[in-house]
Amino acid sequence: MNSIVSLKWLLARMYEADIVIVDCRFQLGKPASGREAYEEAHIPGAVYLDLEKDLSAPIEAHGGRHPLPDIAQLTGTFSRAGIGNDKRVVAYDDQGGAMASRLWWLLKYLGHEEVYVLDEGFTAWKNAGFPVNAEQRTLIPSPFFATVQHNLLVEMDEVREKLGHADVTLIDSREAPRYRGEVEPLDRKAGHIPGARNRFWAEGRGADGKWKDAEAQAARFEGLDKDRETIVYCGSGVTACPNVLALREAGFTNVRLYAGSWSDWISYEGNPIATGEEDREDE
Template sequence: MNAIIPQAWLQERLQQPGIVIVDCRFQLGKPESGHTEYQESHIPGAVYLDLEKDLSAPVGEHGGRHPLPDIVDLSVTFSRAGIGNESIVVAYDDQGGAMASRLWWLLTYLGHEKVYVLDEGFTAWKQAGLPVTEEQTEVVPARFIATVQHSMLAEVYDVRDTLGTDRAVLIDSREAARYRGEVEPIDRVAGHIPGAVNRFWKDALDARGAWKPAVEQAARFDGIPQDAEIIVYCGSGVTATPNVLALREAGFTSVKLYAGSWSDWISYEGNPVAVGEEEERKG
């Protein structure tokens, strides 16, 4: 089963035991807005997890703007949200799947095999006339035990080791102007990691905001061998996760997230920075 599920799939299973629906709505710069929107209206049965309070660790000197949480802390968060190892988890947001993909990646990284992202998000669900509610969900805690999938994560030293080599393909998931270093509205340094190619994460979606099918996802990464080691990053490790998901859907077999991403990379004095376009190597 694909990781992207249609509205009809969830609609048919809203009352099914063992399903945990997670509202991941969050707006950068408006950190309280997601929870406020959840309180006003959400999919029946959904619990809310906050990008910065629940799905990230506190910001430090390194680790980027949304550092990975401690594994024990994250396991406790999932348990308190009612997510057990056998739960079927469906995540949604209203940000094109970026925040929901963060939850998808975190759960998959901790060994959970049944986690999905709702196609098109909450607004499309509501506009389709599907059920919503303001009633708060009574959560029954579960037991979540992590089995860390270390092969899914790249650290800063892994990225350094690839520079100037053919060991891995680096994919920058930010908008093209940020990748080229022409603008930088968030981080203190503009540019990209040398050698990285640009694949804007929103190109995973079609004109109406639905996820493109696997064959179209594969076309976005044309020229990259499906067995190549790929390291994906963005500004802080959040909007890279839709690209990780898209690569997985397209059949790529060795995809890692550089969780700290650009904001972590520039926190180390001496890490090189590139601007402009890169000449892409074809596999």
């Protein structure tokens, strides 16, 4: 089974005892809006996890705008939310899957395989006439034990060491103008990591808002070697996650997240920066 589940799939299973539904709605620049939306209405039984309070660590000099949480902190968060090792987790948001994919990746990183992203998101669920309410259920903690998958993560020094290596593909998940360095609304320097290809994360969805199937995802990454080490980044390590998911759906076998991403890369003086178009296919 792939990592994307349909609205009807969840509707049929939402009350099963081993299902944990997680609301991940969050808007950059409006940090309270996600929880406010959750408190107004959510999928029945869903728990809320906040991108910045629960799924990121506090910002420091390095690590980017959404640093990875400490593993002990993260396992505690999951345990308190009722996400035990025996649970199936379905994450949703209203941001095209970006925030839900962050939770998906974090759980995969900690060795939890039974985690899925809800296709289309909350508004589509509500518009379909499926149930919503504002009730917040009492959380029953469930022990979560991490088995960290270190191969899924890459740190800045390793990215720098691998620049220019023919056996490594680097993918920048931001919009093309940010990749080219023409605009930079969030970070203090514009451009991209030298050698990176640009594959905007939101293009993993079709015009109907649904995730593209495996064949269409593979077409997005055509020309890239599926067996080559593939390192994915974005601005802060969040919207890279849906690209990681898409690459896995497309059959890429060695996909790693540079969690600190661009905001971490530029925090180190001397790291090289490229601008303009650099996205040519393999020779």
